[in-house]
Amino acid sequence: MICAFIGIDSGSEVLQALVNGVINGCGYGLLAVGFALILSVTGRFHFAYALTYALAAFLAAVLERVYGLPFAPAAAAGLATAAVAGVACDTVVYRPLSDRAGSGAMLAVFVASLGIVIAGENALSLAWGPGPRNLTGIGSHSISVAGATLTTLDVVSVVVSVALSGGLWLLLSRSGFGRQIKAVRANAQMSTAIGIDVARVHTAVFAIGSLVGGVAALLYALKYAASPDMGENAVFYALIVTFLAVSSSSPLRLLAVGVGVALVERVASIWLSPQLSTGVVFVLLLAFLSHRSLRLALGGRSLSFNLARRRTIRGAAG
Amino acid sequence: MTYWIDVLDQALIFAVFALSLNLLMGFAGQVSIAHGAFGAIGGYLAGYLAQEHGWAFGPALAIGVAAALVLGLIVSLPALRLAGEYLILLTLAIQIITLVVITSISALGGLTGLSALPGISLFGSTLLTPQDFLKLLVPIALAVFLLMRRVAGSPAGRVLRGIREDELATQSLGKDVFAYKSQVFALTAGLAGLGGVLLAYYNGVVAPGMFGFSVSMTVIVMVILGGSANLYGTLVGTALVVASGPFFQKAIKLSVDKSSLAQLVAYGVALVAVLRWRPQGIVPEGATPSALLRRMRPGGGMRVAGAAEQARGARVVAIGSGQPALALEARALSKSFGGIRAVEGLDLSLERGRITGLIGPNGAGKTTVFNLLTGALKPDHGTVVLGGRDITGLPPHLIARAGMVRSFQDVRTFGRLTVLENVMMGVAGQRGERMRVVLSPLPLRTGDRRTRDRALEWLDFVGLAQRADEPAGSLAFGEQKLVALARVLATEAEVLLLDEPASGIDRRWSDHMIEHIARLPEAGRTVCIVEHNLDVVQRLAHRICFMHEGSVTAEGTMAELSRQERLQEAYFGPVG
Numbered sequence: 101m102i103c104a105f106i107g108i109d110s111g112s113e114v115l116q117a118l119v120n121g122v123i124n125g126c127g128y129g130l131l132a133v134g135f136a137l138i139l140s141v142t143g144r145f146h147f148a149y150a151l152t153y154a155l156a157a158f159l160a161a162v163l164e165r166v167y168g169l170p171f172a173p174a175a176a177a178g179l180a181t182a183a184v185a186g187v188a189c190d191t192v193v194y195r196p197l198s199d200r201a202g203s204g205a206m207l208a209v210f211v212a213s214l215g216i217v218i219a220g221e222n223a224l225s226l227a228w229g230p231g232p233r234n235l236t237g238i239g240s241h242s243i244s245v246a247g248a249t250l251t252t253l254d255v256v257s258v259v260v261s262v263a264l265s266g267g268l269w270l271l272l273s274r275s276g277f278g279r280q281i282k283a284v285r286a287n288a289q290m291s292t293a294i295g296i297d298v299a300r301v302h303t304a305v306f307a308i309g310s311l312v313g314g315v316a317a318l319l320y321a322l323k324y325a326a327s328p329d330m331g332e333n334a335v336f337y338a339l340i341v342t343f344l345a346v347s348s349s350s351p352l353r354l355l356a357v358g359v360g361v362a363l364v365e366r367v368a369s370i371w372l373s374p375q376l377s378t379g380v381v382f383v384l385l386l387a388f389l390s391h392r393s394l395r396l397a398l399g400g401r402s403l404s405f406n407l408a409r410r411r412t413i414r415g416a417a418g
Numbered sequence: 419m420t421y422w423i424d425v426l427d428q429a430l431i432f433a434v435f436a437l438s439l440n441l442l443m444g445f446a447g448q449v450s451i452a453h454g455a456f457g458a459i460g461g462y463l464a465g466y467l468a469q470e471h472g473w474a475f476g477p478a479l480a481i482g483v484a485a486a487l488v489l490g491l492i493v494s495l496p497a498l499r500l501a502g503e504y505l506i507l508l509t510l511a512i513q514i515i516t517l518v519v520i521t522s523i524s525a526l527g528g529l530t531g532l533s534a535l536p537g538i539s540l541f542g543s544t545l546l547t548p549q550d551f552l553k554l555l556v557p558i559a560l561a562v563f564l565l566m567r568r569v570a571g572s573p574a575g576r577v578l579r580g581i582r583e584d585e586l587a588t589q590s591l592g593k594d595v596f597a598y599k600s601q602v603f604a605l606t607a608g609l610a611g612l613g614g615v616l617l618a619y620y621n622g623v624v625a626p627g628m629f630g631f632s633v634s635m636t637v638i639v640m641v642i643l644g645g646s647a648n649l650y651g652t653l654v655g656t657a658l659v660v661a662s663g664p665f666f667q668k669a670i671k672l673s674v675d676k677s678s679l680a681q682l683v684a685y686g687v688a689l690v691a692v693l694r695w696r697p698q699g700i701v702p703e704g705a706t707p708s709a710l711l712r713r714m715r716p717g718g719g720m721r722v723a724g725a726a727e728q729a730r731g732a733r734v735v736a737i738g739s740g741q742p743a744l745a746l747e748a749r750a751l752s753k754s755f756g757g758i759r760a761v762e763g764l765d766l767s768l769e770r771g772r773i774t775g776l777i778g779p780n781g782a783g784k785t786t787v788f789n790l791l792t793g794a795l796k797p798d799h800g801t802v803v804l805g806g807r808d809i810t811g812l813p814p815h816l817i818a819r820a821g822m823v824r825s826f827q828d829v830r831t832f833g834r835l836t837v838l839e840n841v842m843m844g845v846a847g848q849r850g851e852r853m854r855v856v857l858s859p860l861p862l863r864t865g866d867r868r869t870r871d872r873a874l875e876w877l878d879f880v881g882l883a884q885r886a887d888e889p890a891g892s893l894a895f896g897e898q899k900l901v902a903l904a905r906v907l908a909t910e911a912e913v914l915l916l917d918e919p920a921s922g923i924d925r926r927w928s929d930h931m932i933e934h935i936a937r938l939p940e941a942g943r944t945v946c947i948v949e950h951n952l953d954v955v956q957r958l959a960h961r962i963c964f965m966h967e968g969s970v971t972a973e974g975t976m977a978e979l980s981r982q983e984r985l986q987e988a989y990f991g992p993v994g
Contacts, residue, residue: 145506193693196694197693197694197697200697206503207449208693208697210503210506211638211693212690212693214635214638214686215639215685215686215687215689216686218632218639218685218686218689219682219683219685219689220686221682222679222682222683222686226683336510339507339510343504343507373522375529376519378514379518379519379522382511382518383511383515385507385511386508386511386515389504389507389511390496392504393495393498394496396499397498397499
C-alpha cells in the first residue's frame with residue numbers, strides 16, 4: 101500500500117537499488133580516490149584524469165581483443181601506460197605551466213588538461229576506432245542475495261575498491277613516504293624546507309592516482325565496455341565526489357561519499373528516467389556550490405578545502 | 419565554392435560564441451564551460467517556437483537570446499563568490515544539468531532533438547544556400563564583434579580587466595565587482611544563446627550533440643588559441659579551428675570521419691602547445707591593427723597635462739571646506755575570528771587634513787582595522803562614521819565612493835594593465851564605466867580622454883609619467899607602490915588609509931614616497947598610515963596611535979609615546 105503510494109512496486113526494488121548503489125558507489129569512490137589524491141597534494145586540476153582512465157581500460161581491451169593477449173598482461177600494460185601518461189602530464193605540461201603562470205596557474209593547468217583530453221581521446225579513436233570494446237578477462241555469473249541480484253564481478257569490484265582504498269590509507273598514514281605525501285599536501289613550501297623532494301612526491305602521486313583510476317576503469321570495462329571517451333563521465337563523478345567530500349582526501353571517506361552519491365542516484369532512478377537521475381547528482385553538486393557561495397556571502401571566511409589554504413600560503417610567500 | 423562558404427558560415431556562427439566567451443574569460447577572467455548550454459537554451463527555444471508554434475525568425479531569436487541571458491544572470495548569482503576550481507565546477511554542473519533536462523523533455527525531441535526546422539525569410543526571400551546565409555551571418559557576427567570591441571575598449575572593459583587581475587583591489591577603488599561579474603556573465607550567456615539560435619537555423623536541426631560539453635571545450639580552444647583578451651585573436655582562433663576540419667578532408671584527403679577526429683587531435687595538441695610555449699595566444703592582448711600602424715609611424719610620445727598643479731588646487735578647496743573636524747570616527751570596533759579576538763573595543767579618530775600613524779607590534783591587528791574600516795570585513799560590534807555619515811557594514815565599493823580608500827601592504831597593482839590604466843581605474847565618476855552605458859550608442863572617447871588626463875596628472879605627481887605605457891607588473895616593487903599611491907590619490911577620496919606605503923622598498927623610493935605623502939594634507943587629504951618603520955612614522959605623522967592586542971592603548975606624538983614603557987616593551991621586549 102505505502103509502496104504503491106510512493107511509486108515503488110515492492111521492497112525488493114528498493115533493496116536492488118541499494119545494492120546497485122553500493123556497487124556503483126565503490127566505483128565512484130575509487131575514481132575519486134585517485135583524482136582527489138592528485139588534486140589535494142599537487143593542487144593541479146587534472147582533468148586529463150579522464151584520459152589516463154580511458155587509456156588503462158581501452159588499451160587493455162585493444163590488447164586483449166585485437167592482439168590476443170591474455171587479460172592479465174593486457175590489464176598490466178594498460179595500467180602502466182596510464183601511470184606513465186599521468187606522470188607525463190605533470191612533468192611535461194603542468195609543472196612548467198604552473199611555474200610560469202603564478203596566480204593564474206589553476207586555470208592554465210585546467211585548460212591545458214582539456215587540450216590533453218581532446219587530443220588523447222581522439223588519437224585513440226583514430227588509431228583503433230571510436231566504438232566500445234569489450235574486456236572479458238574475468239568470468240562472471242549472477243548470484244542472488246536476499247532477493248537482490250548481482251554478479252560475482254560486482255563482488256570482486258567492491259572488494260578491490262575497498263582493498264585499494266584501505267591500502268592507500270595505510271600507505272598514507274603508516275609509511276614514511278606516505279607521511280611525506282601528507283606533508284606536501286599540508287604545505288609544499290615547508291616540506292621543501294625540511295628536505296622533502298616535492299617534485300618526486302608529485303611524480304609519485306600522479307603515478308599512484310593514475311593507477312587507482314586505471315583499476316576503476318578496468319572494473320568498469322569488465323562490467324560494461326571500454327571506449328576512448330569513457331573518461332569524461334568518469335572524471336565528472338570523480339569531481340563531484342571529491343568536492344562533496346570537502347576538506348578530506350582520506351581514501352575511506354571518499355569511498356563512503358562515493359557510495360552516498362550512487363545511492364542518491366539509484367534511489368532517484370526509482371522515480372525518474374535514467375536520463376534525469378544522472379542529472380540529480382549534478383544538482384547535488386550545484387546545491388553544494390550554491391551553499392558554499394552563500395556562506396561566503398554571509399561573511400563566513402572558512403575556506404576549508406585544502407586548495408584554498410595552499411593558495412594563501414603560496415600568495416603570502418609572494 | 420559552396421563548400422568553403424559553408425565553412426565561412428560556420429566560422430561566423432562560432433565567432434559569436436568565441437567573441438562573447440573571450441569577453442568573459444579573457445577580459446573579465448571568469449571561466450565558463452557552460453557556453454554550450456547557453457547556446458542550447460537559445461537554439462532549442464527558438465527551434466521549438468518556430469517548429470511547433472510557427473514563430474517567425476525575429477521573435478524566436480529574441481526569445482531565445484533573452485532566455486539564455488536570464489539563465490546566465492541566475493547562474494551568475496552563486497558564481498559571484500566562487501573562483502577558480504569552484505567556478506569551473508559550477509559551470510560544468512550547469513552545462514550537464516541543462517542538457518539532461520533538455521533531452522528529457524519529449525516535446526524537445528529527447529536525445530534526437532528537433533529536425534526540419536522552418537527556414538528564415540529575410541527581405542521577402544527564404545535563406546536556403548550557404549551563400550544566402552551570409553546575408554544574415556556577416557552582419558550579426560560583425561555587430562557582435564563591434565559590441566564586444568566597444569565593451570572591451572570602454573572604461574567598463576578596463577574595470578573587467580581589473581577584476582581579472584585583482585578583484586579586491588578593483589573593489590577597493592569603488593567598483594561594484596559583483597554587479598560587473600553578473601552583468602558580463604548574463605551578457606555573454608545571451609550572446610551564446612544568439613550563437614545557439616543561429617546554429618539551429620543554419621543546420622535546420624537542434625540536437626544535444628550540437629551543444630554538448632565538447633562544444634564548450636571547442637569554444638575555449640578558439641579563445642585561448644587566438645589570444646586571450648584579444649578580439650582579433652578570437653577571429654583568428656575561430657577561423658583556424660573551424661577550417662582545420664576541411665583542411666584534413668581536402669588537403670590531406672582523410673575520410674570525413676577520420677578528418678573530424680584528426681581535427682580534434684590537432685587542436686587539442688595546439689591548445690597544449692600554445693599554453694606551454696605561447697600562453698598569450700597567436701595574437702597577444704593589446705595587439706590591434708591600429709596599434710600595429712602606430713608602431714610603424716615614428717613619434718607619438720607621451721603628453722603630460724600642463725595644468726596639473728592648478729587642477730589639484732581647485733580640488734583642495736572642494737574637499738576641505740565647512741566640514742566637522744573629525745574626518746573619520748570609529749567607536750568600539752570589535753572583530754573575532756573563531757576564538758581569537760583580533761580587534762577589541764577599538765576607538766580611532768582621524769583629524770581632518772592630518773596624518774595619523776597607526777603603529778604596534780606584529781599581530782596587533784593594524785591591517786584588520788583597515789579591513790574593518792573599509793568594509794572588507796564586517797565588524798562584530800561598533801560603528802564607523804565617515805564625515806558625519808554612518809558607514810558601518812557597507813560593502814567596500816560603497817565605502818570607497820563615500821570617500822575612504824585604502825592601499826595594500828602587497829601593492830596589488832593590476833599587473834597586465836599599463837601604469838596609466840592602473841591610475842585611470844582610480845579616477846572616480848567616469849562616463850562609460852557602467853556596463854549599461856557601454857551598451858548605449860553614445861560616444862565615450864571624450865570622457866575617457868579626460869580620465870586619461872587626470873590620471874596622467876597623478877602619475878606626474880608621483881614622478882612616473884614617463885612610464886605610463888609600461889605594464890605595471892614590469893615595474894620595480896618600489897615603483898609599483900608609487901603607482902598604487904597614484905591610483906589611490908586618483909579616486910579623490912578624502913580619507914586615505916595607507917598600509918605600509920614605504921616598507922619593502924629601498925631607501926631612494928621610500929624617501930620619494932614619504933615626500934609625496936607629506937604633501938597630502940596640504941591638498942586637504944586626511945591620511946592614516948600603518949607602518950613598521952618608526953622613523954617613517956615620526957617623519958610623517960602629526961599624531962600616533964599605538965595598538966596592542968586589538969585596541970589603541972596609547973596615543974600622542976612620537977616623543978610622548980616613546981616615554982611610555984608599554985610601547986618600549988612591545989617593540990623591544992620587557993624593560994629592565
